[in-house]
Amino acid sequence: MRAFLFPGQGSQAVGMGAALSDASRAARDVFETVDEALGQNLSRLMRDGPEDELKLTENAQPAIMANAIAVFETLVRDGKLNFTNIAHMAAGHSLGEYSALCAAGSLDLSTCTKLLRTRGTAMQQAVPVGIGAMAALLGADLDTARRIAAAAAEGEVCEIANDNDPSQVVISGHLGAITRAIAIAKEMGAKRAIQLPVSAPFHCSLMKPAAEAMAEALARTVIVRPALPIYANVTAAPDSDPDVIRAQLVEQVTGMVRWRETIANMAAAGVEEFVELGGKVLGPMVKRIAPDARVTSIVTIDEIEALAKEIA
Template sequence: MKAFVFPGQGAQYPGMGKDLYENSAEAKALFDKANEILGFNITNIMFEGSVDDLKQTKVTQPAIFLHSVLLAKTLKDFSPDMVAGHSLGEFSALVANGALSFEDGLTLVSKRAMAMQKACEIEPSTMAAIVGLEDEIVEEVCRSIEEVVVPANYNCPGQLVISGSMTGIDKACEILTEKGAKRALKLVVGGAFHSPLMEPAREELAAAIESTVFSNPVCPVYQNVNAKPVTDPDTVKKNLIAQLTAPVRWTQTVQNMIADGAASFTEIGPGKVLQGLVKKVDRAMETSGVNSFEG
């Protein structure tokens, strides 16, 4: 069975998607439509902008979504048996498997980006990558701290990203280093994604998701909140809303996809991060990536 996976925030790079725009009439038309939907010229920023231009949340999330979805749409042999996306990538996965239209997917991603940006401004917060400890130890330390500190991204065995208040994350990093973490590295992010501090964003996005039409997909999507295959549109919606304040269970997602018969994983979109994470779950798994126009 073929599994297709879609990357999240952090994979963007200057010039992304330009080859798609220049070589595919379908991609060009959808890029032009995206500029209309967003109300600003995202193609200019993607193709000509700097690293800093692409770091703006209102740009980053739609840019990665567009790059991933348009690559999937222009692939000759795109016939997924199962899909998944890391955080933001879940929206790309849902458009790719037919659960969500391109227009609705982009609109939701844009609203999500704005809502997350607002939530980040309410209270200064951050995230940190913890490498080289068992998940249980990291979870226990998070629970022991009185500030908001929670597991946010279960990326692969031995790599868990935590999320929370500035002081809470500092304290957690200190304790986890003492407990033997190889690295406890604060990330350069706008705020505490996938934590209770994103509750204002979750409430705002919930209304938008509830009023959007979701269809029956062509194949299951393994969703971040429970790492399980879902095809029911109402369940997809509920899990998508919960995703903003819940952890991304990527390790468990990959394990479940393999257990359910995935023989290969193809990452569609910028970067190679997810291919690396799949290999850390199962070194023997066949992985590949599509990050430029293949015709």
């Protein structure tokens, strides 16, 4: 069995999608649709930068999705493949869940683009710059990370944001609490703690205003049943009911990304091959969770064409 995976924030880079757009009409169609939906030449920003503007959350989120869907559409359209014939299930990390739902037909591309612009803007506005922070705890499992977060909180928010793999957990919350967590992490069992270069504390209770904004936006959104099982971040399990998906996307804004459990559950369900579309970030995590699985990451036209020939 094969699962498709879609990356989240942090996989953006100036130049993303440019070579693929030059090589594939399917990719160009994706970027043109995204630009039209936003009323902005996002594809030019992705191609040429500046980097500081691209990494703004309101731009990075739709850009990462656009790049992943451009890879996906190039694979299925140019390869003349059907998604449900080449994949048995899918998942996305954080905003990548929207990409997975788009690929599976639950959200059309224009709607997905607008939702991610709303999501990115709302998440940035939820907490003033300098108030919150995030840190990666390396060499720490979930239990260790929870102990570190609890010890560092001291009345402030310090919560688990991403349970990425058995050796990497990300915490999120007030800057003071995250700073304390970094200071005590090693003595409490982590190998290393690194503050992340992010502009807001994602996936923690400080994001409640953003969750409220997404609840309002998603209430107006048409969501249809996905063509194949999509594993949700907040449950690490699939659900095809549109109302449940809608609620999970709202909960995801403040909730923990249960990525380690998601991959483990997919492997337990019989997945032997994982394909990451549009990034090279998730593959190493997957190998640490399911070391016996085959992992492929496709970004370039050559990588896409090689996979298409293999799985056709």
